[in-house]
Amino acid sequence: MVPNERPNTSTSTVLAEQVMEAVHSSTSLYRHGLGMIASENIISPMVRQAVNSDLHGRYAEGLPGRRYYQGCEDFDTVESIGIELAKEVFDAPFVNLQSISGTVSNIGVLKAFAKPGDNITAVSTADGGHISHARMGAVGVRDLKLTTYPWNEELMEPDIDGSLNLIREVEPKLALFGQSVFLFPTPLKELADAAHEVGATVMYDGAHVLGLIAGGVFQDPLREGADVMTGSSHKTFPGPQGGFVIGSSEDPAVHRKLNNAVFPGVCSSYHLHHVAGKVVALAEFKAHGHSYARDIVRNAQAFAGAMAAEGFDVLAEGRGYTASHQVLTRHGQLDSGAGATAALLLEKAGIITNMNMLPGDTKALKPSGLRLGVQEITRVGMGVNEMHEVAKLYARVLIHHEDPRSVKKDVQHLKDCFQTVQYCFDAGNNDAYPKTV
Ligand SMILES: Cc1ncc(COP(=O)(O)O)c(C=O)c1O
Structure with missing residues (x-):
């Protein structure tokens, strides 16, 4: 637009109205239909309130009590409660809540534990691995050399003997496990020792199954050999969109490394409203x-x-x-x-x-x-x-x-008979698909 030219407000109003109409229509699609995409979920009314709060436009770089901005005292309360709750829910000595998605968590961890040119092993996308495990995604962003595990189609998991041989041969800097197509637990106990023997960091991407892991019904990666677990906060863990980085080490130096991997590594502002939503979701998950x-x-x-x-x-x-x-x-x-x-x-x-x-x-x-x-x-x-x-x-x-x-x-x-969010505070007494907050 030429400076001082009057904006065509009538056109922009129409566009905004069109957008809002599409937003409401999308809500109505799920109100009346069956949402069965395995990576999605709905949020509870209290999480929705947190996500729609004033925090959506605020900054808080750093960690609680050590910020680069003023005005963070209340948010420090939010994040501090969240870190403690997350450690309890995931039974982990370290959790970072700041990553804005599962992919961003993955890039951060790959940055922390591998450098360009290093070898990495992972499940191929053809066998269900995520694009961030591939050269076209985060693995390529870090310029890592990828070798993929052989896959057992009958068991729908990495072939154990083949993967052990591969890890011993490739000697990866980082052995990544977990998939987007994730029917059965990874045989992590069998594979993590071999990875550690060659000096690899064992990373488990639990994006899809994080809620099942925290709920104790899938597998327990941190006690089966994973050094670090990443995940999304909006799939089987039913919070707002975002990510987690979860570590099994008690070592403060590793905690610093992982915190730095997220900020300043891959995030500046880290969407405080979503962090607040994650914390409410963690409290609801605990219950x-x-x-x-x-x-x-x-x-x-x-x-x-x-x-x-x-x-x-x-x-x-x-x-x-x-x-x-x-x-x-x-x-x-x-x-x-x-x-x-x-x-x-x-x-x-x-x-x-x-x-x-x-x-x-x-x-x-x-x-x-x-x-x-x-x-x-x-x-x-x-x-x-x-x-x-x-x-x-x-x-x-x-x-x-x-x-x-x-x-x-x-x-x-x-x-029509299933219109309220369950397994949350106010369960059953809410609208799962509100038009407005
Ligand atoms: C295994 C895996 N990792 C990472 C991601 C990326 O998560 P996000 O969409 O939160 O970036 C996905 C997405 O579905 C996934 O399946």
């Missing part, structure tokens, strides 16, 4: 997290069994399908794109999912699979009975080829 985690896994197993009974090809039958919040289904041939088609049809029926590569697929945009998560529908109170109903809705769309628009009515009918 309700164990039941939530237990119910997620119970529902995922019920849903997987019901999907198989409806005729779907559900992966990992031999291991009981899943031990996490995720269920994987195969649709058609490898690289056929049938997973993408299935996700589009489900969306028309009000069921929101994502296509996913399965072992053997090579094309990210033409995968044969769907990755489904039950953490959000569990959080609004659905139980085992509803998992069977949901599987029937999937079958009507994808197996019986019913018009998705007619299925959508029944999706909405089912969802």
